[in-house]
Amino acid sequence: MLQTAQHGKKSSSKKAAPKSAVHERFLEAFRWMLLARILEDKLRSLYRGGMIVGGVYLGRGQEAVSAACGMFLEKEKGDVFGPLIRDQAGRSAFGEPLLDVARTYLGSVKGPMRGRDGNIHRGRPRENQLAMISHLGAMIPVMVGRLLAKRMKGEKGFVGLTTLGEGGMQTGASHEGLNIAAVEQVPLVVVVTNNHWAYSTPNEREFACANLVDRAIGYGYEGHKIDGTDLNECLEVIETAVKRARAGRPPQLVVAETLRLAGHGEHDDASYVPQEMKNQPFAQDPVARTEKFIQDNGLMTRDALQQLRTEIAKQVDEAVATAQQEDAPHAREEDWRAVSTQRLIDKPSI
Amino acid sequence: MSVTYLEAIREAQTKLLRDDERVFIYGQDIAGKFGGAFKATKGLAEKFPGRVLNTPISEDAMVGTAIGAALEGMRPIVEMQFADFSMIAVNQILNNAGTHYYRTNVPVPITVRLPSGGTKGSGPFHSQSMEGLYSHYPGIVVMTPATVEDAYTMLIDAVAIDDPVVYCEHKYLYYHLKANALPKESFPVGKARVVRPGRDLTIVTYSAMVHEALAVANELCKDGFEIEVVDLRTVKPLDTPTVLASVARTGRLLAVGEAFPFGGVAAEVVARVAAEGFHLLDAAPARINAKDTPIPYHPNLWTEHRPNRKTMAAKARQILAE
Numbered sequence: 211m212l213q214t215a216q217h218g219k220k221s222s223s224k225k226a227a228p229k230s231a232v233h234e235r236f237l238e239a240f241r242w243m244l245l246a247r248i249l250e251d252k253l254r255s256l257y258r259g260g261m262i263v264g265g266v267y268l269g270r271g272q273e274a275v276s277a278a279c280g281m282f283l284e285k286e287k288g289d290v291f292g293p294l295i296r297d298q299a300g301r302s303a304f305g306e307p308l309l310d311v312a313r314t315y316l317g318s319v320k321g322p323m324r325g326r327d328g329n330i331h332r333g334r335p336r337e338n339q340l341a342m343i344s345h346l347g348a349m350i351p352v353m354v355g356r357l358l359a360k361r362m363k364g365e366k367g368f369v370g371l372t373t374l375g376e377g378g379m380q381t382g383a384s385h386e387g388l389n390i391a392a393v394e395q396v397p398l399v400v401v402v403t404n405n406h407w408a409y410s411t412p413n414e415r416e417f418a419c420a421n422l423v424d425r426a427i428g429y430g431y432e433g434h435k436i437d438g439t440d441l442n443e444c445l446e447v448i449e450t451a452v453k454r455a456r457a458g459r460p461p462q463l464v465v466a467e468t469l470r471l472a473g474h475g476e477h478d479d480a481s482y483v484p485q486e487m488k489n490q491p492f493a494q495d496p497v498a499r500t501e502k503f504i505q506d507n508g509l510m511t512r513d514a515l516q517q518l519r520t521e522i523a524k525q526v527d528e529a530v531a532t533a534q535q536e537d538a539p540h541a542r543e544e545d546w547r548a549v550s551t552q553r554l555i556d557k558p559s560i
Numbered sequence: 561m562s563v564t565y566l567e568a569i570r571e572a573q574t575k576l577l578r579d580d581e582r583v584f585i586y587g588q589d590i591a592g593k594f595g596g597a598f599k600a601t602k603g604l605a606e607k608f609p610g611r612v613l614n615t616p617i618s619e620d621a622m623v624g625t626a627i628g629a630a631l632e633g634m635r636p637i638v639e640m641q642f643a644d645f646s647m648i649a650v651n652q653i654l655n656n657a658g659t660h661y662y663r664t665n666v667p668v669p670i671t672v673r674l675p676s677g678g679t680k681g682s683g684p685f686h687s688q689s690m691e692g693l694y695s696h697y698p699g700i701v702v703m704t705p706a707t708v709e710d711a712y713t714m715l716i717d718a719v720a721i722d723d724p725v726v727y728c729e730h731k732y733l734y735y736h737l738k739a740n741a742l743p744k745e746s747f748p749v750g751k752a753r754v755v756r757p758g759r760d761l762t763i764v765t766y767s768a769m770v771h772e773a774l775a776v777a778n779e780l781c782k783d784g785f786e787i788e789v790v791d792l793r794t795v796k797p798l799d800t801p802t803v804l805a806s807v808a809r810t811g812r813l814l815a816v817g818e819a820f821p822f823g824g825v826a827a828e829v830v831a832r833v834a835a836e837g838f839h840l841l842d843a844a845p846a847r848i849n850a851k852d853t854p855i856p857y858h859p860n861l862w863t864e865h866r867p868n869r870k871t872m873a874a875k876a877r878q879i880l881a882e
Contacts (some may be wrong), residue, residue: 244639327663335631335666343659345651351621352656354626357634362610363635364583383651384623394578394625548658548698549723550667556797560804560836 225348233509239281239303239441240500243273247497248522249308253315257476262315264328269296270395271471272403275436278444279371279401280304282452288365292340292353292372295330296403296470300373304339308525312533321436346378350387350400356493357396369456371399377408379425380416392430397455399462400431401448403438405470406492410482414455419507423465431463437496437532439464441503459521469493563742565705566734568712569600569673571742573637576719577608580635583719584611586622587639587673597641598675598734619648626670627657635719636670643674643728644688657724658699667722671715676704676728677768677818678866683857689767689850692817692824694726695796701725702796703749706770708739710793713746721749730768737771752799754806758788761880762806764829765816766792769867773816776872785880795825803829804837811842812879816867821849843882846877 228262228408244299257266269276280303283289291304298311307387313321314332323332323341333341340356342349353370359436360368379402391398408416426433434456436447451462469492473480487493504510510518547555568631576583585601591614595602605612615622619640626636640646644683646653653672661667678687695702701723706710711729718725756772756777770791777787790806792799809811813833817826826847833845848867856862858870 255724318598323663324665327659333664335664337662341660341664343656345655348620348651348656351618351624351652352628352631355625355630356632357628358625359629359632359634362629382648383620383624386616386618390616390618390621390625413862416721502881548662548702551701551721551723552660553748554701554721554723554794554797557800558832560800 212437224396233282235445236441237504237509238272239277239445242277242280242299242303243441243497243500244518245302245522246273246276248519249311249526250298252505252526254476255532256315261368263317265436265475267295267330267475268472269298271405271468271496272296272438273299274441274444274500275401275403275438275448275466276300276360276373277303278441278448279373281445282361282449283369283371288338288360288368290338290340290353290356290368290370292342292349292370294342294349294373294375294378296375296405297373303338306339308529309532310334312529313536314427316533317538317541318531318533318536319504320536321533330541340372345383347374347381347384350374350384353398354387354391354394354396357398358394361396367456369397369399369403369452371452373401373403375408375414376402376404376406376413376422377411379422388431391461395460397458399451399455399464401464401466403466403468404486405468407470407474407480407483409474409478421465423463428530429461429463431461432459434462434464436464436466437492438468439492439496441496441500467492468496562738562740563708564735564858565708565711565729565737566598566600568713568739568742569715569729572712573601573604574607576716577604577611578636580719582633582635582762583637584613584629584634584741585637586615586626588617590614590639592862596639597690598731600639600673601624605810619645620652622654623649623652623670623672626672627652627660627668630646630668630670631666637719638670638672640672640674642686643676643690644685646672646674646690652699653694653724654697658697660699661723662699668724669719669722671718671725671727674726675731676697677730677732678855678862679731680859680862681857682855684854687817687855689728689817691726691728691766691795692819694771695825695828696823699724700796701749701794702728703794704728704732704767705793706730706767706791708737709743710747712742714749714793717746717749728767732768747793750794750797750799752790752792754788754800754802755791756787756789758786758810759874760785760787760810760847761812761814762790762803762810763814763816763872764790764792764803764806766795766825767818769816769818772867772869772872774878775869779869779873780876785795787876792825798825798828798832800836801834803833804840806839807833807837811840813841813845814876815845815847816872816880817847817849818866819849821852824849841864843879846875848872
C-alpha cells in the first residue's frame with residue numbers, strides 16, 4: 211500500500227539531507243498531493259452522482275502546502291495535527307487511512323464518525339488528529355491545550371501544527387487562540403493558506419493589512435511567507451518552521467498564497483472568481499506545476515508517473531467500494547447519548 | 561470551626577490538586593497572591609506551582625485550551641471570572657466540548673466554574689444565571705450546588721466525571737452560607753434532594769433560591785401549610801422521578817429559578833410534571849423566574865427583578881388557594 215510504504219520513508223528530520231533524499235522527500239510529497247487530487251476527484255463525482263449527502267469540500271489548489279503540513283509531523287514523537295477544511299494531502303501525509311475518508315463521506319458505521327458527523331469534520335483525537343468543528347479558529351486553542359498538557363506531563367520534543375484560511379484568521383476565536391499560544395510558548399506551527407476566497411468573499415473584505423504574515427510580529431510569532439503552489443518552497447519553509455517550533459522557538463506563522471481551484475464546496479460553482487485572478491502566479495495548479503517539475507528534471511519517467519496514478523486510483527476505488535458496502539447507521543440502533551456517563555443521561559420522560 | 565461556601569470550593573480545589581496530578585486550574589487573575597476575583601484559588605498557586613495558571617482575557621481560548629488538555633488526559637478546571645463572561649466561550653463549551661463525545665466517541669472531561677447569580681449592585685453583566693442556557697444543549701452536565709456540602713463534594717465529582725461539566729456556583733452564597741465542617745460523604749450526582757418534607761405544595765428549585773424557598777416554607781408554616789422543598793442539585797440531568805414523587809405527595813407544584821423566564825430549568829420542571837404527572841396535580845403548576853429584562857443595577861429594581869420571598873410566598877398562597 212502506498213500509504214504505509216511511503217510513511218516509513220520519511221526523511222524529514224535529517225539535517226542537510228543529501229540530494230537523493232531531497233528528491234525522495236519531494237516525490238513523497240508529490241505522491242500525497244496526487245493522492246489527494248485523485249481522491250477528491252472521486253469524491254466530487256460521488257457527490258455529483260448523489261452518493262454523498264451534505265457537502266464535499268476540496269483542497270484543490272492547496273495540495274502542496276497541505277502535503278508539507280503533514281510531512282514533517284511524527285506521531286512517534288507525539289506530534290499533533292489539527293487539519294481544517296482543505297487538508298486532504300496533509301491528513302494523508304500524517305497517516306489518515308483512505309478508508310477514514312471514504313467511510314466518513316459515505317456515512318459508514320465503521321468510520322471514525324459512525325455517521326454522526328461527516329466530511330471534513332472527521333478526526334481521531336486519540337491518534338493525535340483533531341476533529342475540527344466548523345467554527346473557525348476554535349481548534350487553535352484546542353491544539354494549544356494538547357501541547358500545554360504534554361509539557362505538563364513531562365513530554366519533550368513534540369510539536370503541533372494546525373491550519374487556517376485567510377477567512378478563518380478573522381474570527382475572534384483565532385485571535386484568542388493565536389495569542390494564547392504565544393503566551394504559553396507552546397511548540398506550535400500555524401499554517402494559514404490565503405486562497406483568496408472565504409466562500410465568496412475576497413481578501414479586501416476580510417482584512418486590510420498588507421500581508422497576513424505581518425501579524426506574526428504582533429502576536430510574537432516568527433513569520434514566514436510562501437508561494438503555496440511551489441512545493442519546494444512549501445517543504446523547505448514548513449520544515450524549517452516545524453524544526454524551530456520543536457527546538458523551542460516561539461510559535462511559527464506560515465502564510466501561503468494560493469487560489470482555491472474549486473468552489474467553497476462542490477455545491478458552489480465559484481462563478482464569482484474573476485478570470486484575471488486565474489492568470490495570477492498564485493493561481494497555478496500546484497499538482498500540475500509539481501508534475502512538470504518532476505518531468506523537466508527527470509525525477510520520474512512518464513511511465514512511472516502513469517503507473518503511480520493508476521495505483522492511487524485503484525486504492526481510492528477500493529476504499530470507496532469497501533465503504534459503500536458497509537452498513538449505514540440505523541436510527542433504531544443508535545444509542546442517542548451525548549454524554550459518556552450512563553448515570554448522567556437526562557431523560558425527559560420517565 | 562466553620563466553613564463558607566466559597567471556602568468549600570477552595571478546599572475542593574486544594575484536595576483535587578493535591579490528590580490528582582491531572583488537575584490544573586486555568587483562568588483570569590487566579591494565580592499569584594491575588595487568588596481570583598472572589599479568592600476561590602487564594603494560596604493555591606504558591607502551594608501547587610505551575611498548576612494554577614493565569615490566562616489572558618480570552619474565554620474562548622481558555623476553554624479551548626482546557627478541551628485540548630483534557631484530550632491529552634488532563635482534568636482541567638476553568639474558572640470564569642463571572643458566569644456572564646462564559647458567553648464568549650459558549651462556542652467552545654457547547655459546540656466543541658458538548659459535541660465531542662457524540663461525534664468522536666472521545667469524551668472531554670473539563671469542568672467550567674461559573675460564578676453565577678445576582679448580588680446587589682452587580683448589574684446586567686455580572687449577575688447572570690446561565691444554567692438554563694447550558695442545559696439546553698446536549699453533552700453537558702450542569703451542576704447548581706445550594707449548600708456548602710454540595711459545593712465541596714459536587715466540585716470533586718465534577719472533575720471525576722468524564723464529560724464536560726458546567727458548575728454554577730452562586731456568588732451570593734459565597735460568604736453568606738456556612739457549615740460546621742466539610743462533608744465526608746457525597747450525595748450522588750444527578751439526584752435531587754428533598755430538603756424539607758411537606759404535604760401541601762412542592763417548591764422545586766436549586767442554588768440560592770433553595771434558601772429563599774425554605775424561608776417561604778417557614779413563613780407559610782405559621783399558617784398551617786406544609787411546603788415540601790426539592791433541591792435539584794444538578795439541573796442536567798434533571799431528576800424527574802424525585803420531582804414527580806414529591807408532586808405525588810403534595811399535588812401542587814411551584815418551580816423557581818433565578819434565570820430568565822423563557823425556556824429554562826423552571827419551565828422544564830413544569831413541562832415534565834405536566835406531561836408525566838398531570839394526574840398527580842390538584843392545581844395548575846406554576847413557576848417564578850427573573851423578569852424578562854436585563855438584570856438592573858439598582859437594589860430597588862434588582863430585588864424585584866429576581867424571584868424573592870414575597871413573590872414566591874404570594875404565588876405559593878395562590879396555588880394553595882386553588
